[in-house]
Amino acid sequence: MIELRNVSKWYGDFQVLDDCSTMVSKGEVVVVCGPSGSGKSTLIKCVNGLEEFQKGEIQFDGISVGNKKTDLPKLRSKIGMVFQNFELYPHLSVVNNIKLAQLKVLKRSKEEADHKTIQLLERVGLADQSLKFPAQLSGGQQQRVAIARALAMDPIAMLFDEPTSALDPEMINEVLDVMVELAKDGMTMMVVTHEMGFARRVAKRIIFMDEGRIEEDCSTDEFFDSQRGVRAEAFLSKILHH
Amino acid sequence: MFDQFDTNVILENLHFLIAGMQLTLLLTVAAICGGLVLGTLLALARLSGFWILSLISSTYVNFFRSMPLILVIFWFYFLVPLILGQPVGGYYSVLIAFVLFEAAYYCEIIRAGIQSVRKGQVYAGQAVGLNYFQNMRYIVLPQAFRNMVPVLLTQAIILFQDTSLVYVVGVKDFLVSADLVANRENRILEMFTTVACVYLIMCLSGSILIRKLQRRYAL
């Protein structure tokens, strides 16, 4: 469903992505990890065209993302995305955050959008918060609303860009629980995260990045059964041993 | 039209225009110096913690900031000779007007600069045992100064432009000199275009310079 072929990207002289190739099939959950600055956030943002890339090709559901003729808004409406800092719209209530793109992009009727919104809020366990504004919610609640907002578009794949790294520790699980449920329902997911417990539990494959390159791309079992390379080993020992 | 654009009139009156520009610059520099001194005092009064001083300072600032500069110029052009009991010429009147007017703006810039230093920095200084003055001297003011400098320089450019308002009382600055030439030689087009270009080049270079400084010293 998502296919990256030899993707490279530069900021001026600095190369952020170096010849990255990988694939995410339908129904697959792939975790992308690696040290900060390794290019993983940039990579995931290339998938829905939020970041441009200079070389290579990315295909989503058979459509080329890098092609200038591609209708990016239409393509993006099929890919849900969740951000590190939630990025809920501060001036809109929870309900309206979730409804905005349904009304403006999918052109759903008000009733339809309302119905969908309530359904999703129940799914993420926030039905009672629907009239609040983002700033009145905790971080974990905001991130769950953000997930609902992405799901409202009925996406065929979801991208998560470090969804729990801005959260206080006690709120991480409520967000991960929603994501686990989603994975169980068969959603195609590409997740940038350091939550190795989550990776072990639901990911089918792990991609390890360092200095803009994909260093490891293997099944979860292989990754955790110590068949990983030196860099991945060093990274894992840093985040696991405390 | 431009095919009749007469550059000679500019060259012939160059010394006259330069003299005007000198007065403009003199006025700018004098107003900056006076304004900074008075503005600093006002800012210190504002942050002193004594409510009377702080009230006087904020009233002063609000008063001058709600008035147009032209009205302030008129006020002092009228007041100064009246108070001194003798005519003193426009220059001193407008200089006083500019110093008092600018002080209100400088006060706000300095105050905002000092307040932009995070409270945590003050606590950190206190925590290692610095007294009030040491804390100000070594922790707060150096950081405040970095925040203030670009704004102070920008304000200087604004002031440089604002001095052209002395036109309303006929003090012979750059604009008034050019205006005199324009009317005497009937060369309005040439003179005003020149004035605009000179101001544009000077102010633009100034603001580009400020931006460079800002980047160089990460102000």
Add this chain to the structure above:
Amino acid sequence: MQYNWDWGVIFREPYQEWIISGIGWTISVSIAAWILAFSLGSIIGILRTTNNRISRRIATVYVEIFRNIPLIVQMFLWYFVFPELLPNDAGMWVKREMPMPEFTTAAVCLGLYTASRVAEQVRSGIQSIGQGQNNAGLATGLTTVQVYRYILLPVGYRIMIPPLTSEFLTIFKNSSVALTIGVLEITAQARQIEEYTFQGFEAFTTATVLYILVTSIVMILMRVVEGRVSIPGMISLGAK
């Protein structure tokens, strides 16, 4: 200091009428200029935040030119020089037939000048919202125009209320520069009363009080507006 106080002067005709007409012109010039400054400034400010290099360039050049020439010089350029640069007919029309030439010129000039300042406020207001919100909007399939319309501008203009209020007050004060091309606004009237009656104190005090009065009213009004549109739970939008 010798001075004969006569506060009655400001209530005598024709001086009272001058003051009333002066404040009328001050407000008319300010509002007309503000409408132009706000609309044009918004467009230019928005252009400066877009990805299009050419439109960004044009907007930057506009801002740099208009804010680096003193307002009074711009007044003279529009009033004396601009009609000369037009083709004959148009130049004649501006000089002879344009309704209320001083007022129109002053309002347009002040509007164009302030647009450059408004543009800067709009730009920094939008930029303070950050790339994240932009990405979030785009990621759900909104187009760039929709992202501006539904996300960046509604949040941005809320952040901009205080700086834009102060820009309006600046326009209000700067409207006094219109007197240099003959608009008899309140400062000009005060000066005129002083010259006719030598009661400078009374005349200038009247003008000063009126300026302070209008400034205070506008500030109170905008604080109410700010409270009305504030976003629940947010202490300061600008801080984020």
